[in-house]
């Protein structure tokens with residue numbers, strides 16, 4: 422059985438016929454912790470949406486070589502309709518959707534798990550509050566609980582630190598390190614410091630994807646944050662273009 426959890430295989434994708442991602446390949450294995458960086462509009466979120474099956478690529482395939490996997494997804498909080506009439510607890514429970522069964526009857530252990538996650542993220546007192554009453558940081562924590570409730574094999578986080586308050590940020594990063602013992606993590610962040618201190622490897626997405634098999638952020642890499650391949654390739658950074666990389 423393959424140890425690869427998910428694979429983007431030569432993906433070209435975009436919207437309304439316009440290409441955003443060009444020939445992007447990425448392999449995710451258990452316990453990977455991949456930081457995804459790149460300029461605004463470079464296609465990071467689009468890549469995640471392709472991985473999640475939310476948009477179909479123009480070319481290439483998304484593969485799950487070891488069979489169906491559970492993916493927990495934390496979207497950008499700005500993508501959420503805050504006026505939707507749903508409580509904090511219900512948002513977290515909605516992450517338990519299984520086998521096309523929406524809102525399954527919760528088992529006792531699952532209810533406890535919902536309570537534990539809300540306690541860990543400091544939200545237990547808000548469990549019956551509508552999400553419209555939350556701050557951006559609180560909403561992001563609710564969405565993180567939702568992403569984790571199904572004990573995913575792969576956790577995908579799109580800019581988790583956009584709104585999160587500084588107090589919770591440190592706890593969040595510590596928690597992610599612990600979670601990484603049990604699951605692979607794909608973390609999109611503009612916070613280069615966060616990326617370098619947390620992740621094991623880096624994928625730079627700027628239409629194409631350039632994969633760095635290390636988390637070392639040198640001055641050169643910062644300079645090449647826009648991922649021009651010729652500059653990266655001439656730096657001292659371990660660098661591979663992933664479609665030539667099949668580890």
Ligand SMILES: Nc1ncnc2c1ncn2[C@@H]1O[C@H](COP(=O)(O)OP(=O)(O)OP(=O)(O)O)[C@@H](O)[C@H]1O
Nearest residue numbers: 436437441459460461462463464465466467468626
């Ligand atoms: N639903 C959509 N319809 C049309 N174009 C879109 C859509 N979503 C994104 N785009 C365009 O695709 C390009 C890539 O967007 P994407 O959100 O993937 O980039 P990103 O790297 O995640 O950016 P950011 O760092 O700003 O979040 C942008 O030019 C964006 O305007």
